[in-house]
Amino acid sequence: xxxxxxxxxxxxxxxxxxxxxxxxxxxxxxxxxxxxxxxxxxxxxxxxxxxxxxxxxxxxxxxxxxxxxxxxxxxxxxxxxxxxxxxxxxxxxxxxxxxxxxxxxxxxxxxxxxxxxxxxxxxxxxxxxxxxxxxxxxxxxxxxxxxxxxxxxxxxxxxxxxxxxxxxxxxxxxxxxxxxxxxxxxxxxxxxxxxxxxxxxxxxxxxxxxxxxxxxxxxxxxxxxxxxxxxxxxxxxxxxxxxxxxxxxxxxxxxxxxxxxxxxxxxxxxxxxxxxxxxxxxxxxxxxxxxxxxxxxxxxxxxxxxxxxxxxxxxxxxxxxxxxxxxxxxxxxxxxxxxxxxxxxx
Numbered sequence: 053x054x055x056x057x058x059x060x061x062x063x064x065x066x067x068x069x070x071x072x073x074x075x076x077x078x079x080x081x082x083x084x085x086x087x088x089x090x091x092x093x094x095x096x097x098x099x100x101x102x103x104x105x106x107x108x109x110x111x112x113x114x115x116x117x118x119x120x121x122x123x124x125x126x127x128x129x130x131x132x133x134x135x136x137x138x139x140x141x142x143x144x145x146x147x148x149x150x151x152x153x154x155x156x157x158x159x160x161x162x163x164x165x166x167x168x169x170x171x172x173x174x175x176x177x178x179x180x181x182x183x184x185x186x187x188x189x190x191x192x193x194x195x196x197x198x199x200x201x202x203x204x205x206x207x208x209x210x211x212x213x214x215x216x217x218x219x220x221x222x223x224x225x226x227x228x229x230x231x232x233x234x235x236x237x238x239x240x241x242x243x244x245x246x247x248x249x250x251x252x253x254x255x256x257x258x259x260x261x262x263x264x265x266x267x268x269x270x271x272x273x274x275x276x277x278x279x280x281x282x283x284x285x286x287x288x289x290x291x292x293x294x295x296x297x298x299x300x301x302x303x304x305x306x307x308x309x310x311x312x313x314x315x316x317x318x319x320x321x322x323x324x325x326x327x328x329x330x331x332x333x334x335x336x337x338x339x340x341x342x343x344x345x346x347x348x349x350x351x352x353x354x355x356x357x358x359x360x361x362x363x364x365x366x367x368x369x370x371x372x373x374x375x376x377x378x379x380x381x382x383x384x385x386x387x388x389x390x391x392x393x394x395x396x397x398x
Contacts, residue, residue: 202233
């Protein structure tokens, strides 16, 4: 829960202090249905399953926590949203996102499947935003060519065409690219099928995007870099792909962006060489803020960045919200921890 400080707010305004939810809630994705907000994310049970948990995965009826709010600040836990397919002994479950189309709600997520290495992107369907979502037993991306795919982000363009942005692994180091996880996009034929026309959005090229030096991956040793957690927004006929880079477990992690004139690119990430420009670690306050989504506030005009971050004691990644400011130099978010006006009072 957030902390309300009615006596500290000027002119009778209420304020809140991050985080806005007490429980562990990584990779938060917030979507709005009418005046109601819903949030799905990666909970503790979903983030890193032990062998004992994996052995009993078939017994789990629901996974992926879902919350509801009227103001982006006060959140109520509704339970678990996803019913995994009964034929899958699966886990962990990461980074869910929801898209609505033709009266249905589609929950995209990645999962480790029994008998396979890596991670696969799946989709589940519901008649209601709060679920339950039922997995249709379809893997969106061919595991033979892409054994590791995560962080699916569905994006609907102004013309109604849907695209799926996601992260996958690259091992080459051509043209200054770094080996590691990076961002791609494909067109959705419908909400459960990709066109198979994958294009690169952005590869890691900067030192701050290092996940781990001398990391053993695919039987080789790499200085492994990571770009993940894409979220796309269209503003003034330009497309912004927000992403998180670095290592989510330390202060290197932060949010930056690339721009394009079309969802399929080409995308330009120029300007990120010195570090994440949108959101980064605030020493002594938050560590590794990232994996964001963006939603419009109750005033129907203010954009809010929703993200997770570690507190200084690294106890858990918790959900936070802050206004996204559009400056002449691009989008920025200060990520303050001090009380600030609630979204409903702006």
